[in-house]
Amino acid sequence: MPLPAEAVTALGNILGNRISLSRSDLDLHGRSEAWFPPTPPEAVVYPETTEEVAAIVRVCAAHGCPLTAWGAGSSLEGHALAVRGGISVDFTRMNRVLKVNPEDMDAVIQPGVTREALNVELRATGLFFPVDPGANATLGGMASTRASGTTAVRYGTMRENVLGLQVVLADGRVIRTGTRARKSAAGYDLTGLFVGAEGTLGLMTELTVKLYGQPEAISAAVCAFDAIGPAVETVIQTIQSGIPMARIEFVDAATAAAVNAYAGASFPEKPHLMVEFHGSTAGVAEQAQSFGEIVADNGGSGFAWSSRPEERNALWTMRHNAYYACLASRPGATALVTDICVPISRLAETVEETRADIAASHVPGPILGHVGDGNFHAILLVDPRSPVELAEARRLAHRMVERALRLGGTISGEHGIGMGKLGHMAAAHGEAWDVMGEIKRALDPAGLMNPGKMLRQG
């Protein structure tokens, strides 16, 4: 038991009734969105201030007790599971937007704020926060997984959108990284080091994030292709010609079919692109039209665009419904969602090889992705009671990762490593993985911050 009784007492002294040992709480924090077996923590704590987080960390340091942060638990590689026992530090009570600076277009927030809550709070300011993973994740969890989503092609990922952090280190020290200045050349980029560290180096207790002005106008367009090749060629040419896309999403024929069944639609069962442009009224019209010309040059069909909200939503129906339509296409199935990212010149072949691989297997797997970044997912639909299917899905996912590495890409574009991709880190990074371990040991010598994830396991 990594969590001794004295530690529970000490935590209780700090948190009063905001430490929970209840079965339901432990179970809730022992489940993930992924296929990993449930592993409940020994206790869940609900801090409300940075000082409480620092005090919790000091208690754990004194007792050698592991700590695993918990945001919304929406990560897909088992990131937030306390697999070595110890406590789950649930940030949902640290959910305040502390300050919005409209002139500087930034906000200072607590880590438990969700992206939807942040955007609701920003509505009156004319500003928004763009990073949009499919789930309503917390900003602390998103920063820690280096999340992105449909808008990364225009606004960047969490890497580009976190200006600064407050972090509690493994020994209880509280540091600040970054500033509210837009750029800095003053020392190591510690902000960038904690972003994407999956809670293995410290706990974020405050984030400063960039905001953007709501665009004056938005246009959206959709089109179909007979094959993935010309769809990707369209994306490449659009990027090269400098047309500033705010979103560009790909869905394959299987996804189109699933959406037709799910939403009673009648899209051609072909690969599709969906794009969105943000800018001035004249600008977004021009951009949609220039895009349409590139689509035509590449043999695309069914091109339609609009800047009217209802029509835009209709054009994006396929993307909005994609995930649940795919799930519904195989009743009772769970999804093993994979995530790779390659240089865009290799995207068509990567998707095609993956498509063929899945077609040759008995597990269905629609493909969709943030194609402007070269990033895509297969939603592998398995019967949760079938170890054979799970093994097959894992084999397919494994081959996708190998394909990404072979073609100059990364083993995860946005979901991260957690436990699910630990086995690929050596192949992906070689000795650079050792360097990550050296940094980890420098900042967390006892290995108490989210052990069992991302790093070589001692």
Add this chain to the structure above:
Amino acid sequence: MPLPAEAVTALGNILGNRISLSRSDLDLHGRSEAWFPPTPPEAVVYPETTEEVAAIVRVCAAHGCPLTAWGAGSSLEGHALAVRGGISVDFTRMNRVLKVNPEDMDAVIQPGVTREALNVELRATGLFFPVDPGANATLGGMASTRASGTTAVRYGTMRENVLGLQVVLADGRVIRTGTRARKSAAGYDLTGLFVGAEGTLGLMTELTVKLYGQPEAISAAVCAFDAIGPAVETVIQTIQSGIPMARIEFVDAATAAAVNAYAGASFPEKPHLMVEFHGSTAGVAEQAQSFGEIVADNGGSGFAWSSRPEERNALWTMRHNAYYACLASRPGATALVTDICVPISRLAETVEETRADIAASHVPGPILGHVGDGNFHAILLVDPRSPVELAEARRLAHRMVERALRLGGTISGEHGIGMGKLGHMAAAHGEAWDVMGEIKRALDPAGLMNPGKMLRQG
């Protein structure tokens, strides 16, 4: 003598005549663009391959000999001076563009390629690399200082434009960081850690950088204001309204006066903004006009814009000549160039306080900057033979840094720390500076990589 004779012999065995002990070579590598006293290294080496760099590092590790990388030597805080002796590793012979991938819009290059050479080599591809510090720096040096320039407001700094690195570590291991994929959530962001590390953690031997399509059209505009306040307000409103500026530069009245004298021009001796827009022909015209409206709303005068190359150049005369005009405004003077960056809402007061501070001193100092990022410089013009003036300039620079910190900014927006800003690191970062030291010790326990810079000195 940190460089023993056996080490020289061992280096000679690796490099043949590409190790130099000649006085002129040592002197050249002992000078900087800044006011620091010359400190020549004990030898200069000119590697041509990664393997040679690794072999050099191993020799130095075996003999406890410091290594300081040298790109173009254009850094402004004494970064590249071998202040603890040892060798200067000059990267100018590693100056090849290894691969350009037009579809992926990236290039793999050696660190000694200069930004101008890279853009010459890219000309035929229709692509360009945007980061443009005033000097013709090397990409290795620019990455290591986290450089930026006039285009950062649109294209980002080196932080956003380096996708991956090959690095030789202090023990001679060679690692790769990042991939050619546009984003990644696979482990610690080591690329981001080495970018801006000023050669204190390892030597970059290869960089993968992002490229951009040359815009179809470019428009430029210029305008004057009676005070800095409305100029900054114009910038803020332009950013908020989502008009995508490619460049937005500020020069103060003193700079305008210097340019008038230097270039025989007759600009009003007032604060000016110069902007540039990149996009489609219709887009850049619309953007220049929308900008003009914001200028008018803020009482700006003399607004003029054009998308014709010669006219654009004329509009930007002031900026292109600014640095040399300022130098020439005080014959015989050397410049102590300062660099701070603040949240843009605090920019007007930061510039005004700085302006007043300089006006009250006997050292002249025109102000100009990359105002879209909240980043500006004062070019403090001192008589190099006058210790009193140098002390006064340092006092002014010191107060600028304190002002930046007080107003939520950073002690360096783009020039970096080197030796010149070491004394401000504790105030800027608090215990986070210790964390930088912990990372340094983890990766370079003997402290041989560019000692005397950025970190607390042991």
